[in-house]
Amino acid sequence: MNLGSPDSTSVKDVRKYLMEFLMDERVIDKPYLFRWLLVGGIIVPFRAPKSAEAYRTIWTEEGSPLIVLTDKLREALQKNAEEPVEIAMRYQNPSMEKAYENLLKRVPDLEEVIAIPMYPHYAMSSYETAVEYAKEVHRKMGYKFKLTFIKPYYNEPDYINSLAESIRPYLVNDFDHLLFSYHGLPERHITKADVTGGHCLKSENCCEVASIAHETCYRHQCLTTMKLVCEALNIPKEKYSHSFQSRLGREQWLQPYTDFRLKELPQEGKKKLLVICPAFVSDCLETLEEIGIRGQESFMESGGESFTFIPCLNVHPMWVETLGKWVNIEL
Numbered sequence: 001m002n003l004g005s006p007d008s009t010s011v012k013d014v015r016k017y018l019m020e021f022l023m024d025e026r027v028i029d030k031p032y033l034f035r036w037l038l039v040g041g042i043i044v045p046f047r048a049p050k051s052a053e054a055y056r057t058i059w060t061e062e063g064s065p066l067i068v069l070t071d072k073l074r075e076a077l078q079k080n081a082e083e084p085v086e087i088a089m090r091y092q093n094p095s096m097e098k099a100y101e102n103l104l105k106r107v108p109d110l111e112e113v114i115a116i117p118m119y120p121h122y123a124m125s126s127y128e129t130a131v132e133y134a135k136e137v138h139r140k141m142g143y144k145f146k147l148t149f150i151k152p153y154y155n156e157p158d159y160i161n162s163l164a165e166s167i168r169p170y171l172v173n174d175f176d177h178l179l180f181s182y183h184g185l186p187e188r189h190i191t192k193a194d195v196t197g198g199h200c201l202k203s204e205n206c207c208e209v210a211s212i213a214h215e216t217c218y219r220h221q222c223l224t225t226m227k228l229v230c231e232a233l234n235i236p237k238e239k240y241s242h243s244f245q246s247r248l249g250r251e252q253w254l255q256p257y258t259d260f261r262l263k264e265l266p267q268e269g270k271k272k273l274l275v276i277c278p279a280f281v282s283d284c285l286e287t288l289e290e291i292g293i294r295g296q297e298s299f300m301e302s303g304g305e306s307f308t309f310i311p312c313l314n315v316h317p318m319w320v321e322t323l324g325k326w327v328n329i330e331l
Contacts, residue, residue: 001130002118002282004091005064009055015048020091026129029192043248051285058288066284067094069314070118073282076320081327090130096137104143112146114330116323118281120159121221122152123185124193126279150326154221155228158325162318163225163278164232170274170310177239177270180226181258181291183279184244185218186251193217219254225278245277245295246286262295266303273299276310281319283312 006017022028022039030038055064062068070087078085084106088099104110115134119127131149138147153159167178187201194200199213200220207220214220223242230240245258265273275295277287292309299307313319 001088001090001096001115001134002066002070003126003130003284004089004093005066005284006052006055007093009052009059011048011052014052014055015044017092018044018048018051024091024125024129026132027125029124029189054285054289057293058285064284065288066282069282069312072315073320073323076315077323077327080320080324083327088134090133096134097141100137100141100143110145112148114148114150114327116150116326117152119279120152120154120225120281121182121218121279122154122193122216123218124189125185126183127152148330150330152221153326154225156322158318158322160225160228160232162313162316162322164229165318166313166316167229167274167276167310168233170308171233171235173308174272175239175274175306175308176272177241177265178230178235178274178276179258179261179265180222180229180240180242181245181275181277181295182222182242182254183277183286184247184253184257186249186253188251190217190219190254222279229278245290258291258295259298262299263302266299266305271303271305273304273306274308274310277312281313283314287312 004017004021006013019039022043023035025032025035028035028039058065060068067089070089074085074087084103086094086099086102088094088096090096100113103113115131117127117130119130122128134149135147190200193216194213195216196211196213199206199209199211200217203209207214207217207223211217226240226242230237241261243256243258243261244254247253247257262273265271275291277291280287287309296307296309
C-alpha cells in the first residue's frame with residue numbers, strides 16, 4: 001500500500017489527485033466546509049499547474065515513478081512468494097477496491113490479506129489513513145477475509161539493515177555530511193497523536209525520554225531510524241543530521257526545514273553532501289523532484305561542491321527479502 005499519484009501529468013489529473021489527497025481529513029484535519037474552501041478554492045487551483053509541471057520533470061515512459069517502482073517491488077516480491085501479491089494506492093489508481101478484487105480472482109476462497117503500508121513511521125496523514133481506508137473498503141464491500149497490517153517498522157532490524165546497506169556504497173567517496181530528510185508534519189499532528197496528552201514537543205529532548213507516546217510519535221520514530229542506521233554504518237554524530245521537507249501552509253511544522261538546511265550547510269563548511277529520504281520507500285515527486293532537482297540546485301547555488309541523492313529502497317534485494325520475511329512471519 002503506497003500513497004498514490006496522478007494518472008498523468010495533465011493539470012486535470014493532477015487537480016483530481018490533489019483534491020482527493022488534500023481533502024482527506026487525516027491530511028488536513030480541519031472541519032469539512034473549511035477544508036473544502038481551503039483545498040478547492042485556494043490550494044489546488046494554485047498548486048495543480050505547478051505540481052503538473054514538477055511531475056513532468058520526473059515522469060517516465062512507463063508512467064509515474066511511484067507507481068512503477070511499487071509495481072516492480074510487487075514483481076520482485078512475487079518471485080519469492082507463493083501467495084498472490086497486489087498493490088494499492090491510498091489515492092487514485094490502482095485502488096484498494098481493485099487490489100481486493102484481483103486477490104479474490106486469484107484466490108476465490110481467500111482467508112486473509114496481509115497489508116504492508118509503505119510507511120516506516122507512524123503518522124495519521126500517512127500510515128493511519130492508509131490503514132483506515134483499507135479497513136473502510138473491506139467493511140463497505142462486506143468481505144469475509146481477515147485483514148492484517150504490518151506495523152510501522154522504523155526500528156525493525158531488517159528494515160534498518162536494508163536501509164543501511166542501501167546507503168553504504170555512497171560512503172566510499174569523501175563526504176562532509178549525510179542529511180536525513182523526512183517528510184514534514186504540522187506540529188499539531190504530533191501533539192494530536194500523543195496518547196499521554198503531555199509528552200510530545202513539551203521539551204527539547206522529549207524524543208529521548210521513554211514514553212508510550214513514542215508508539216505514535218512520527219518525530220521520535222524518524223530520529224530513531226536515523227540513529228540506528230548511523231550506528232550500523234559507524235557514522236560519527238557530527239557527520240549526520242535530520243530535517244523535514246514538503247511543508248504546506250503557514251502554520252508551524254516540524255523543524256529544521258530541509259529547504260533552509262540545504263542553503264545553510266555550505267556556509268557551515270559541509271559542501272559535499274549526501275541526502276536520503278527514509279520516510280519514503282519508493283522514489284516519488286518528493287524525492288526525485290523536490291530533493292533531487294530543486295534541492296540540489298539550492299544547495300549548489302548556496303556554495304555546495306557536490307550533492308548526491310541516495311535513492312529510496314525501491315527494489316533493493318535486502319528490502320525485498322525483508323518484506324517476504326515479514327509476510328511469512330504473519331502467515
